[in-house]
Amino acid sequence: MTSRDAVPDLAALRPRLPSPLCASADGRLARHGVRLLLKRDDLIHPELIGNKWRKLAPNLTAAAGRTVATFGGAYSNHLRATAAAGRLLGLPTVGVVRGQELAGRPLNPSLARCVADGMRLHFVDRSTYRRKSEPSTLAAVLRAAGAQDAYVVPEGGSNALAVQGCRALGEELRGRADVIAVACGTGGTLAGLAAGLGAGARALGVPVLKGGFLGAEVRALQTAAFGGPRGDWSLDERFHFGGYARTTPALESFAADFEDRHGLPVERLYVAKMLYAVVALAEEGAFARGTTVAAVVTGAPLPGIS
Numbered sequence: 001m002t003s004r005d006a007v008p009d010l011a012a013l014r015p016r017l018p019s020p021l022c023a024s025a026d027g028r029l030a031r032h033g034v035r036l037l038l039k040r041d042d043l044i045h046p047e048l049i050g051n052k053w054r055k056l057a058p059n060l061t062a063a064a065g066r067t068v069a070t071f072g073g074a075y076s077n078h079l080r081a082t083a084a085a086g087r088l089l090g091l092p093t094v095g096v097v098r099g100q101e102l103a104g105r106p107l108n109p110s111l112a113r114c115v116a117d118g119m120r121l122h123f124v125d126r127s128t129y130r131r132k133s134e135p136s137t138l139a140a141v142l143r144a145a146g147a148q149d150a151y152v153v154p155e156g157g158s159n160a161l162a163v164q165g166c167r168a169l170g171e172e173l174r175g176r177a178d179v180i181a182v183a184c185g186t187g188g189t190l191a192g193l194a195a196g197l198g199a200g201a202r203a204l205g206v207p208v209l210k211g212g213f214l215g216a217e218v219r220a221l222q223t224a225a226f227g228g229p230r231g232d233w234s235l236d237e238r239f240h241f242g243g244y245a246r247t248t249p250a251l252e253s254f255a256a257d258f259e260d261r262h263g264l265p266v267e268r269l270y271v272a273k274m275l276y277a278v279v280a281l282a283e284e285g286a287f288a289r290g291t292t293v294a295a296v297v298t299g300a301p302l303p304g305i306s
């Protein structure tokens with residue numbers, strides 16, 4: 001195989017790009033003169049869902065057929081998307097999973113899906129996992145995983161290429177909305193989205209992790225991807241519901257009700273919290289009358305995984 005043949009053919013997977021932008025009548029916003037649009041990134045590809053497509057696509061091209069190694073927790077959407085990409089494109093994948101104690105147990109449905117897609121899992125203890133961006137630790141982990149020559153994608157998939165890939169999301173929304181709301185894990189999607197928006201529009205990030213560290217991360221990602229800060233963006237840190245993968249009865253009933261109202265399957269780790277924030281902000285009067293808010297549906301619930 002020549003190196004040219006090794007570049008994976010992403011176009012053959014026929015992503016639905018630009019993703020659909022749909023008007024969505026919601027009385028809770030309409031009452032405040034606010035229009036709601038849903039940016040359906042969940043429809044880009046049935047397995048490489050949402051922002052995971054936008055972030056992985058440039059990295060898969062750069063990997064040029066090498067093994068792709070990446071990192072995540074036991075329920076990581078990013079690990080699953082990477083595993084699916086590996087199967088679809090014929091690339092070997094290695095997933096380094098946080099939690100040595102998981103090694104001897106039956107796999108949860110998310111990790112089982114990764115393995116079914118051909119991903120080789122390598123479990124590491126939490127303290128090693130925390131130090132994985134130190135070069136010597138990274139090298140040792142990759143060696144132990146048999147992936148020393150792999151193309152490495154960081155945890156959550158956010159590197160400069162990923163952030164550049166998400167700029168297209170902002171470009172697709174130019175002139176279509178005043179405020180664009182997006183759920184944030186690493187902040188890579190927000191960093192790229194904000195850079196792609198035209199003048200007059202602003203991006204609103206809703207972190208699903210607790211901690212207040214994300215603003216600095218987004219600035220660092222924009223500097224890595226574009227050489228400096230880009231676009232008008234802000235964070236509202238009030239809607240993490242206790243942290244990653246945490247939920248409350250109020251959030252659960254909000255998400256179930258949103259599904260009923262809009263016929264949209266609501267992914268619970270990220271999308272539910274962002275939609276809750278949009279409705280709460282509208283009810284607080286945070287959006288001026290006449291504002292159009294686009295909510296980015298960055299993912300979908302995976303069938304068989306709640």
Ligand SMILES: *Cc1c(COP(=O)(O)O)cnc(C)c1O
Nearest residue numbers: 077185186187188189270298299
């Ligand atoms: C991964 C993920 C995010 C977070 O994206 P970041 O770029 O890490 O901020 C948001 N929504 C969904 C559904 C995801 O799977």
